[in-house]
Amino acid sequence: MREIQLSRVLEGAVPFNENNVNSTFRGPVLTEDGETKLAVIKDLNLTQLCNELIASCLAEEFDLPVPKAMLGLVGEGVLDLRLAPQIENQARLVFVSLDVKVPNLSYKIRQSTPEKQSTIIDKVRNWDQIGGLYAYDSWIANVDRHAGNLLFGEPDEIWLIDHGHSFTGPNWNLNDLVPHKEYDNRLSEWLTKLLTAIQKQAGASGIREFSNKIENYNADAVMRDSRVAEILSSNASQALKEFLEQRVQYVLKHASAALGAPVLV
Template identity: 40%
Template sequence: MEPAEVVEFATVLPGAVAFNEGNVSDTYRGQVLRADMSTANAILKDVPIKEMANELISFVLARQLSLPIPDLLLAQVAPPDLPATKGALTRDGRRLVLASVDVSVPSITFRYTQDVPGRARLLAALTAWPPLGRLYGFDAWIANVDRHPGNLLFGSGAEAWLIDHGYAFTGPAWACSALDPSAMYRHRLAEWLTSSLTIDGREMRARQAGALEVDLKLIDVEAAIRAAHADRLLAPADVRALSGFLSARVNEVARLASSALGTPVLI
């Protein structure tokens, strides 16, 4: 299945402001000019090239699976407008940064710490979130080792957004030799969410995750990497290794997600 989503290019406008509280990356709030000449508020991240590729590929894959993820743009920025140092350089001396369109929805971490009386309601809404099993499967497939509560935005009702996939494919500086399609890498949802699910809830989510394999087999991974422009960011050997890893890992998703949910593999 060819990806319908191709990562859009944008330009960072002057006036971005740093906010690094609790963030690993150099992070800014600012505005970007999109390809259609509209502007958007965005979270800007200056990250190394491989981590940038992780984010872009994960975005395209999530969109293909209809998982909620904010628009992610590949934005160029002039040195006077933002002191970026880690992304690739363009021919005219600008840096590439990630621009995630700001959806203005708080993270699980923020809501949990700021609304103590509402914690039970938040947890109930999260465990009832309809695509939760698909998220368990998705994180197992892409070997996302960093789905902590700050990397899942959750608003009123069932509004949710997946963010920050720089630690996909085992981490931000993965090596080809370390990509094992059958390996059970760290699955962070197992550490902070699984215990809040009932036994029946875990089994239902495991079935959802297992059913995701059908959708994954339809995805053209190489086309997704191209749609993310990651074939221009990564070395050819890295592209081949990552494509092979994701393609082979499809058949492991049910097992890996079931393990993260603490349930037997369901046939």
């Protein structure tokens, strides 16, 4: 598993996407390797920041496509931040992901002709990682996977973004982390109804495959490599670890229900 790197947000970032719930910027960051990269920078509270970091690490570990994530340091006066947690020397912590320069699925559909929309939707429906996506979102209790949280490029580039509402939501507390509970999986609201019976069957196979991969999962490494154990309280970190480990046994059930294609156990 790749450890989340640190980066420093440089001056020159500008706000974008006014429809976002949280303040989002696009601008240059300096990586640990000494490279300057264009990135998307998100002003998040501590809970959402940790959600994003863990979700990114898990997606990478299990071969789901996410832009490379980093933990960003913002010096005083560099950005107008409202939610980002503060550390020493007045610096703030933000979530950083490299800019893959492709539009989200919702925007892509809105800007296309009806004929092109049909082609785009067909590509999404036939994506070979549909089942893994359902399973992943069920595992991390992501309650906000709408079409704007998929980036869709050409010809078949798909990226998963915006995981601040994982682990039951953006402001979860310890009592919210119930491993067996069926949380809302928004894929069931818009993607499931687009899938044919054959596509659901393929998705069900993907769910089973993903569920087998995470069986007996030990979350020690992800808590360490995401850096969440460094910035979150020990009680909250332990609760997240236990949630991930105990929830694996329910992923097959919940993801299959969201897909609308029960999988025999």
